[in-house]
Amino acid sequence: MVSVVVAPWGGEPVLVRAGDELHDAAxxxxxxxxxALYRSGADxxxxxxxxxxxxSVAGGEFGNDPGWDSDPQPWALLGGTAPLRTLAERMITHSSNLATNLCLARAGHEAVADVWRRAGATRSASPRGIEDYAARDAGVHNRVSALDLVRLxxxxxxxxxxxxxxxxxxxxxxxxxxLPPGTRIAFKNGWFPGVRHSVGLVRPEDCPPxxxxxxxxGPLASGEDEADPAARLLARVSAAVWQRRHDIASASSPSSAASLSRLMRTKPGWPGSSK
Known part of the structure; x- marks a missing residue:
């Protein structure tokens, strides 16, 4: 399953494919x-x-497995202390699972739920920590849709x-x-075997963001940090959207949006393309 949403910065989506489909959030x-952490007022x-x-939200406690973490740096600090800001940075820049759960413990699950509510999310929620398997087995899941990630x-x-x-x-x-080298993009991705997602704000120099x-x-996602075939699929989608970046801000009418969708689907590698 591939879900795709494209929207001008500050505007409504102009291309939606399976936008409400739920995926594991990764x-x-x-x-x-x-x-949630930044809005909490924490020092x-x-x-x-x-x-x-x-x-664990299911009761009891759980811990992270360093073998499943993409960032060794927070693990080197285990048993000591670290600035909360540093942990928040590693959570984003290197996708640290350990840093995430430390930040989540400070922010709280209700604050995270409020972030989703304020964003206008209709389907997404992240009610448990990373690797809280007892909660997962009890039916508590972190799930997202492409539309809600854009709203976030x-x-x-x-x-x-x-x-x-x-x-x-x-x-x-x-x-x-x-994207062309040097293009600004504020983004977060997530992956494990069977899943690869990414959401980003792209800032071209020659048109609106x-x-x-x-x-x-699906099976294309190997779960590897870098050498993931699914990552290459996402890159091809990103490249196809980039080629039509000048159409995005103006595709406000249904006919323009439909035209944008048809044009993108003619690009090789675009999901559903015949090429």
Whole structure:
């Protein structure tokens, strides 16, 4: 299943394909945790204990597996302390699972839920921590739709510090890889075997910025950080959208949006293209 949503920055979507389809959130939910933490008023320069025990929403405790984490740096601090700001940064720039759960413990699940509500999300929620398998087995799931991911990024319009942090994402193999070198993009991706998603705000120099969310669930996703065939699929979608970037801001009418959709689908590699 591939879901795709394209929207001008500050505007309504002009291209939607399976936009309300739910996917496992993977690490895209870390954007909501980031917003909740920053909006909480917490002292981001305060040193917090780096631990690997967290309260499960199903009761009891759970911990993260370093073998499933893409970022070794927070693990090197285990047993010590780290500034909350540093943990928030590693959560986004290197998609640290351990840092995410430490930030979530400070922000709280209700604050994260409020981020989704304020964004206008209609289907997405992230009610549990990363690797809270007891909660997952009890039916508590982190899930997102491409439409809600676009709404989530739109909701950060008045928080440039958060968008600037998203521009520093180190994993540039999907949406960013489909753009010309040097193109600014504030984005967050997420992956594990069977899943690869990414949502980003693209800022071309020659036209207004636009939002793109692509969610893929299927066997093409290997779960690797970098060498993931599904990441290359997302890059091709991103490249196809880039080729039509001048049409996005003006595609406000149904006929224009339909035209944009047809033009994109003629690009090789676009999901559903005959080429």
């Amino acid at each position: 690490s895209t939910m870390k954007v909501a945790v980031l917003a 981001l320069d305060a040193e917090v204990p780096v631990v690997n025990r967290f309260a 990024l739109q909701s950060l319009a008045d928080e440039p510090e958060l968008l600037a942090l998203l521009e520093r994402n180190a994993f540039r193999v999907d949406l960013a890889a489909g 636009y939002l793109l969310a692509v969610c893929y669930t």
